Every structure is written in C-alpha cells, then in structure tokens.
Amino acid sequence: MTLRISHLHAVEILDSRARPTLAVTLKAPDGTQASGAVPAGASTGTREAVELRDGEANRYNGQGVSQAVAHVNGEVAQAVCGRSFASAADLDHFLIELDGTPTKSRLGANAIIGVSLAAARAEAALAGRELWEHLGDIAGTRPRLPVPHFNVVNGGAHAANDLDFQEFMLAPLGAPSLPEAVRAGAEVYARLKARLAADGHATALGDEGGFAPGIARPEDVLQLLVKAITDAGYIPGRDGVALALDPAASEFRDADGRYHVAGEVLSSDELIDRYEAIIDRFPVWSIEDGLGEDDWDGWARLTSRLGDRVQLMGDYIFVTNPTLIGQAIAEHIGNSALIKVNQIGTVTETLQAMALCRADGYTQMVSHRSRETPDAFIADLAVGTGCGQIKSGAPGARGERIAKYNRLLEIGDAHHDGLPYGLL
Secondary structure, eight states: OOEEBSEEEEEEEEOTTSOEEEEEEEEOTTSOEEEEEOOBOSSOOTTSOOOOOOOOTTSGGGTOOHHHHHHIIIIIHHHHBTOEESSHHHHHHHHHHHHOSTTSTTTOHHHHHHHHHHHHHHHHHHTTOOHHHHHHHHHTOOOOBOEEEEEEEEOGGGSSSSOOSOEEEEEOTTOSSHHHHHHHHHHHHHHHHHHHHHTTOOOOBOTTSOBOOSOOOHHHHHHHHHHHHHHTTOOBSTTSBEEEEEOOGGGGBOTTSOEEETTEEEOHHHHHHHHHHHHHHSOEEEEESOSOTTOHHHHHHHHHHHTTTSEEEESTTTTTOHHHHHHHHHTTOOSEEEEOHHHHSSHHHHHHHHHHHHHTTOEEEEEOOSBOOSOOHHHHHHHHHTOOEEEOSOSSSOHHHHHHHHHHHHHHHHTTTTOOBSOO
16 A cells, blocks of 8 residues: 655644643545654653653743654655655654654654654555554554553652552453453542542542552552452452552662662662562562663563563563564563553554564563553554553543543444453
8 A cells, every 4th residue: 555645744732741742643645634642751761762852941841842843844744745655664664764863863753653653544544444453454463452451559750659669550350351351440440549548548649540649668559459459349369350560660770770669778689579579469460660771680680580470571671672672582581561652753663563572472561651642542552463461541530541441442342243352
C-alpha cells in the first residue's frame, strides 16, 4: 500500500499534568484523516529519545513545544507532503534520516512520534482495517486482549508523599475475561479507598489516578492491597488478583550506587534480598525497574536470583530500544520489557523492539506515560501485538487513563468471539 500525504499539521495541546505536548493530524488525498497525540514521562530513562522543549522560562516554565510544532508544520510537512511512501514504516525511516541524530533531538522525538502515530492510523484507515488489526498484520502476531495492570497506589515521581517505590499495581491474572479483569480492578480499587480512609490515611490521588497515602514502607502498602483484594471478595495471588511493582529504582539510587528506601540505605544485593522477602510474603508476580538503569551487574544478579520466580521488567534500562534490549538479552538481564512508543520515537522501532523480545522469549507490557492524553493508541498496540499485558494507571480515576481501558473493552465487545484474552 502507498501512503501519500496531502496535509500535515501539529498543534500545541496540554497533557494530563498541564504541561504542553503536541497533537499531529495527517490527511491523505482521498480525504482520509488521522491524528496522534504525544505522551511524555515524568520519570524518564537517560537514554530515551529526546523530546524538544522550548526552554523559554517565561512560557510554560520552559516546557513549551512550539519548536517541535514548528518543525512538523514547517520542515517535516515540506518534506513529506505530496510525496508517496511505500508504507508508514517507510515514512518512519524517512523521518529518522531527516532528523539525522541518534536520539531524534534535532526535530524532537515528540515531533517525530506524533507524525508516526498519525501515519500508522492513516495507513490502517486506508487499508479499511481497525488499528489493532493493522498493527497485528505488520507485526505478524496473533491479536490478544491483554491483562490490565492497574496502578492503584502512587509514590516516587508520581505523588507528593514519602513512598519511594513509584507504582503498586493490581494484576487480575485469574480473571476469565477482560471485562471481569476490569471489574476486579475497579472493585478492589473501591475497597482500597475505603480501607485507607478507615485506617486514617488520606485518599488523595497521584498523577496516574492511584492513591497517594502517607506511607513510607512498601511492605505496608502491599499488606493493605492484600486486605483490599480480600475485602472485594477476590483471592490474592495468580489465581485471583496478583500484585505488580514498579519501584523505578533509578529514582532512589544515589551517586554512590546505594538505594534509599523508607529511610534505609541499601546496596544492590540488600535491595535484591528485600525483593526476595517481598515475593516470599506477598503475591507479587512482576517487578519493573527493580534496580537502577546503570546497575547492570546488579541486574544480572537480580535476574539470576529471582528470574525464575517473577517477571523482571526493564523500563529505564531498556527504553524500548532494540539495541539495548539486544544487549540485555545477550547478558541475561531481566526477562521482560516495558514498551513505550515515545521512548524510542517511532511506531516502527517500537514494533522492532517487541519482535526482538518475542524472538528471545522476553515478555512485554505496553505502557502509558505519566503525562498522558486521551489518545488510546497503546490499547490497539497491546491488542494487535498480542503481548498479553498493558498498564495505564488506575481503574477509577483520570479520564486519560480510563480511555485506554475503555478502548480495550470496546475492541473486546466488538470481537468477543475472535480474540483470546490473557497472558501469553
């Protein structure tokens, strides 16, 4: 299929934290129109593709994206409008070459991914296919409805509290269907709110819709979650509702390589010991970014110790980058990768990263970002690639998070006879 672009336009919009981002609209000569809105991270890996921010202190505190918008409306539009591309992937490769930097920093990774998202949608529309179907065709995968992982307690960079671990998630692994998984997440979320209130904790929300109580020890949060699961009538564990962690350990690692958790200073091995004690005591099935992005030796020991017991997922350490994922596979680092389209900067490279994981037996979880928009592209990505896992914040707050879960429910309802559900 040929992708021909007649018009390309970007506009500066606000994300879920009232910080600017951009939305890109692409039009084809036959009138087909598609858009993509760009998410951003609050906590980011140092090797992510580079967003372009204006740096003007008197405008959005330097966080404006008018330069990225200007690049789309100027140089990029001039280069692509009226030109035919063999595919959206061909366009992605063209944009990478047009930028000319290893990190997409000249045009801005936020500008490039906006065009890439819109192009993928336009290509699907031109083919008369749902976006998830089209992405599955490109990836050569069997589509699957994923298990949602609900971030119900926020800490770290996602909340103004004393909790060092960034995310505590509910994973309804035992649910028989996507609607039942969403129901379980929502019901436990409600019970958790009631239990927090009964125990005298504030029920204010963090940036991803999870609660942000004044609790410092991660073990205390996990105990509350187990009680909330039981309160809601579910079984804590893989046959019911399991737990998943994203400590985001780079955020509490100091310059000397030590980790600071709830007032304790831990070495890599001591933190690994703590994780082992946690999974011995609580039904935790997945740990994301358990160690810092530069602690490769520690990651190797973590994988050796716990890799046969839990999913060990890399986010900051992999940043959806096929090169880094390939290095990790070669060095037996982790056994799973978090997938964020804006970390690498094009849909094509995202699919390449996921293919590399599949080929070497690494699981994948498609993820939102802390600074989100209502764009539900990642729901279609998770279904189309059949990865079996997604996370997009809490189940009962923040419309930009709920949009992803609702999109999954819509896909499942329309194709309930033809799509499997659950982990791979």
